[in-house]
Amino acid sequence: MNKAEAKSRHRQLCAELHRHNLLYYTHDRPEISDAEYDQLFRELQELEQAHPELVTPASPTLRVGAAPLVQFEPVRHALPMLSLENALNEAELRDFDARVKRFLGREQTVRYVCELKIDGVAVELVYRDRVLAVGSTRGDGATGEGITENLRTIPSIPLVLSGDAPTLLEVRGEVYIDLGDFQTFNQERQEEGLQVFANPRNAAAGSLRQLDSSVTARRPLKIFCYGIGQFSGALPTSHHELLQQLHQWGLRVNLDHTRTFEGIEPVVDYFRQLQDMRDRLPYEIDGLVVKVDELALQRELGEKTRSPRWAIACKFPPRQAVTIVEDIILQVGRTGAITPVAQLRPVEVSGVTVSRASLHNWDEIARLDVKIGDTVIVERAGDVIPDIVRVLMEHRNGSERSVPLPQYCPVCGGPVAKLEGEVVPRCQELSCPARLRESIKHFVSRRAMDIDGLGERTIEQLLRLELIDSVADLYRLTREDLLRCERLADKSADKLLKAIIASKSRPLGRFLFALGIRHVGEHLASLLARHFGSLEEVCRATREELLAIHEIGPQVADSVIDFFAKTRNREILSALQKAGVAPQVETRRGNGPLTGRIFVFTGSLTRLNRKQAQQTVERLGGRASGSVSGKTDWVIAGEAAGSKLAKARELGIRILSEEEFLQMMSEMEKA
Incomplete structure (x- = not known):
């Protein structure tokens, strides 16, 4: 066979094998036997061995794995892979529906699409020119690990998209292992004298992170795709239509159990049905994902700091186990909150050994009537955090001891x-x-001042040696101070000092979050930083100025005022300033042509998303609000604008189309 014939046959074999993979894994209707498929596959392997130059990223032979990698390269997601907010019961599902309607300013029924929440590992697949180019884990949502070679070994992930697939498509999905395959896999490992996995999810995660993709290829991994990132082409009008489109392009989608419903009550009914059928499914699920179906409404709802407003994961009641409360200890947090924690006789719950459980507060202790020595039912709330749900009173013998409220x-x-x-x-x-x-642990944490190397053990030693008495003292530490700590050698001490110095210029939002102001999390800290622009302005803010900010209510405003009014806090801030801590100043909301002006966006925007529009306004000194009032200066009305538009007309507020808004912003930015 000459080169031209080999190239032609290679192209023919690849197309044929991709077609049969699609029929088998995606459409569940194979046309040839396994033996016939194997024969075609072997022919392709022999052809590529004879002509290695024919191997491409789309070659089906890559399913068997490539040479081991030294490490995984970081992969930045073009669009963040956000996590979902959780609902733990039916009431919280209804609350989600109410929030969606309130944000949209509508009373009519919302259509939802419901998908099973597969208990697996989230990944992203990037197809360029319809060929799988990059695969990665979710990671921290912004950056994941590049595991392209491993993902190529999973048979249900197409190496080449079919039909009229776009030239660029970023697909999000969940990699998992069927329960039957997991049991067989664990049995084989046990027979080989290898450590077994606790559950299918752990096995899937371990399989995806193999440096040798040939190992991954031997693991029984599958995928269900559920969404997209970047996309070149026209989107359908609904999420359910998008899932059907992904299926037509050869991607595996769990359409069998995907449902659309008008309103939240049918969603609640379906959630109940799933709890009954959960144990009959061939794979593990831990809940139901509920999304607003209309993509235009998804864009209008936008997202919060870490999760979209248009979706929620309703988690199943968690798995439970019986154990004994051996002690109840009291923990003190950075705000002084004292919480009781049950020390349990170790017990396995959903594949995890549990030895502690939160009792939250004394109201909860009273509600449960739990005592030291009680036999209790413990569960992992959301399948993660251990909780005691019930005391088995019939096991009491009179030796149990109560834990009173501390004085x-x-x-x-x-x-x-x-x-x-x-x-x-x-x-x-x-x-x-x-x-x-x-408070120091919170201050130095990754999401706050991010002082790498300053862990809990080192903090404990610095306190014990009386080298620090506040977060400000961290910036007075010397190399000699650090070397007094155990396990801190010269290099570690130097590295830690560099990390402390680097933290002096963190963004203002992160600094405010690091201070640990009650009720002020990452999102509100960033909001305060953008609005006031400097630490001095935040410190001087009045209650009225704080309440004028969209998303800040009386509780947060009072907490901020109280924090900066305390003498001790002012002393620490002064000491931080003297030590050279100078948070990066955010762009002040009042320094631009839109100073003091308030915008409200309603309806669906087509040329930019809601977040981009708000950032444009803030960059020019204005503020985006979520509600229309007499203080509103402009309302930007997109497609399908609702009650906010009607109220703006009633109040005589100036209304702009999206095109008029963009023209206005363009002119102001040029001025």
């Missing part, structure tokens, strides 16, 4: 108070070692 802090002995409206008692002593330790 004094279990760490520092200081006074404890339970404030009106709160469910936990709090240590009132600002110098409490436990409060200080937890």
